[in-house]
Amino acid sequence: MTGRRSAASLLGVLAVFGIAAADIGARPGAQDPQVTLAARAVQPGEVVRVDVTCRCESAPLRVRTPAGETALFGISSASEAGATRWQGLVGLDLETQAGAYPLAVYEPGRDAPSHTLDLRVVAKVFATRRLRVSPGFVEPLPADLPRIEQEATALEALFKSVTPRLWHGPFVTPVAARATSNFGTRSVFNGQPRAPHAGVDFSSAAGVSVVAPGAGRIxxxxxxxxxxxxxxxxxxxxxxxxxxxxxxxxxxxxxIVERGMLVGRVGATGRATGPHLHWGVRLNGARVDPLSLLFATGRDERES
Ligand SMILES: [Zn+2]
Known part of the structure; x- marks a missing residue:
């Protein structure tokens, strides 16, 4: 489900949306716009929240990355007197190279950025596990390959679609269980590297409720x-x-599901060695750690 990815898609951007901000007054003389970042870490596989406060028009802002992707998302909300606050989520794919990525904030109708800053991505080494297993365990049967390929193509196409924002406020864990820290883990079976683990696993008994971690459409x-x-x-x-x-x-x-609504029950279907819940998150194509999404969306009580 991962495969080779173009450099342009490694730095997935973005979701910028207006949030109620009538009570946020810009300080006279303060830089406008003010841009701050919030994240567990600015590393591969992390979600970085971008907060923008400006005396700007009540139209969506854009944030652009050097990968060339322009993302223009937003919900314009009437700007009250004073500054308006905007927020966006930037996804750093788990295979993003370390380095400085300029991040630019654009206001509507302007070609030049009103603010730029460097997103300094620090290298991260994910765990690797090397296993010797019987070939039948890792190699899908030739008869299954067309199905596998067709599903991978369909999923990649699905993850490219961009629709209006349905989630509000913090995300929650989809199951009442402890998460294992296995996001990004690379497995090498019989000397052959597999795709990195693009999600987080929760150990849980079969049958336990699985809920939507945030609102959305199935x-x-x-x-x-x-x-x-x-x-x-x-x-x-x-x-x-x-x-x-x-x-x-x-x-x-x-x-349409709301955050916390039942969507299914824990099981062991597909390629699973036992019952557990796998939660994967894509953000504009980037494979990101769901736990970093919890962090990035869980620290703003103001969002409506
Ligand atoms: Zn998993």
Missing amino acids: VFAGELFFTGNTVIIDHGLGLFSLLAHLSVVTVRQND
Whole structure:
């Protein structure tokens, strides 16, 4: 489901949206706009929140990265007297190279950025596990390859769509269980590297409730080769959750779900060695650690 990715897509951007900000007054003489970043770390696989406060027009701001992707998302909210506050989420794919990536903030109708800053991505080494296993364990049967390829293509296309924002406020964990810190782990089976683990696993007994970590629309509810019974939620603005290995799916495609609403139950369907929940998150194509999304969206009580 990962495969080779173009450099341009490694730095996935962005979701900028207005938030209620009538009470945020810009200090006279303060830099305008003011741009700050919030993240657990600015590293591969992390979600970085960009906060912009400006005396700008009540139209969406843009944030642009050097990868050349222009992302123009937003919900214009009437600017009250004083400054308006905007927020965006930048996803750093787990294979992003370390380095400084200029991040530019654009106001509507302007070609020149009103603010730029360097997003300094610090290198991160993910754990590698080397295993000797029977070839049948890792090599899919030739007969399964067309299905695997077709599903991977369909998922990549799905993750490219950008729809209006449906989530509000902080994300929550989709199951009442402890997360293992296995995001980004690379497995090498019999000397052959596999795709890195693009999600986080929660150890849980089968049958435990799995809920939507944030509001959104169900864009897939069905069975896939690797992830078994799977629910994919489009939260809007290029942000997706994938919930895998479910024993039961309780939603249907096109259902709208609110945060905390039941979508299925923990299971071991697909390529799973035992019951657990796999939660993967895509942000404008970037494979990011769901736990970093919890952090990036969980620290702003002002958002409506
Ligand atoms: Zn997993």
